Amino acid sequence: NAGVTQTPKFQVLKTGQSMTLQCAQDMNHEYMSWYRQDPGMGLRLIHYSVGAGITDQGEVPNGYNVSRSTTEDFPLRLLSAAPSQTSVYFCASSRTSGRMRSYEQYFGPGTRLTVT
Amino acid sequence: KQEVTQIPAALSVPEGENLVLNCSFTDSAIYNLQWFRQDPGKGLTSLLLIQSSQREQTSGRLNASLDKSSGRSTLYIAASQPGDSATYLCAVTQDDNYGQNFVFGPGTRLSVLP
DSSP: OOOEEEEOSEEEEOTTOOEEEEEEESSOOSEEEEEEEETTTEEEEEEEEEETTEEEEOSOOTTEEEOOSSSSBOOEEESSOOGGGOEEEEEEEEOOOOSSOOOOOEEOOOEEEEEO | OOOEEEEOSEEEEETTOOEEEEEEESOOOEEEEEEEEEOTTSOEEEEEEEETTOSEEEETTEEEEEETTTTEEEEEEOSOOGGGOEEEEEEEEESSSSOOOEEEOOOEEEEEEO
16 A cells, blocks of 8 residues: 655746646545645645545635546646745545544645745 | 644653643534644654544544534643654644545644653
8 A cells, every 4th residue: 555645756847837746545535635835834725626526626726726537646737836836735635524433634745846 | 714723833842751732723613633743854644533522532652632612632742752753733624514624733843852
């Protein structure tokens, strides 16, 4: 079990460039999400998905796009990178919560993105 | 809007001490609360998950308690070790359809000195 994997580990972009951050999990988890972590602001939710074909916005979705064509993969696309998107990006996954219980979430190692 | 705070922001203790980290949240309608550990430059490792119906969870030297009505959780670390040095984050999920979108606190940076 590799758990949650993210690529690349580091990336430097110029303003206006686009790129895709990859996230994959091999635990057959329905729920996946993307967070960004900025100093002094903690982690904030960008987008999430409760299953293949279903995505929704989190707290800070502007400038990012997601899709979920398979259970395993949940890529995050930066459409036109801006310096404000310099951050550390984390992907997470879990089984879908039910009314009787919820499940632990597992995080990937992160992608450090710098936009110049 | 849910807000999560953690006190203290940083803590330095000698090895062997017992310590308590605090987490407060403004909206008591949470679904669950999870404590994480983050080592510098690394991802988050789940430590303990407390369902909203539970009062506490224990794992080894760690014990987390939850008081939903007062909007508080504490993480107790017994007999601290230098390997416990890390940032500790608490996060809550809301009682919505999925109860899985976290609101994170800013973290407590812990240093345990040998």
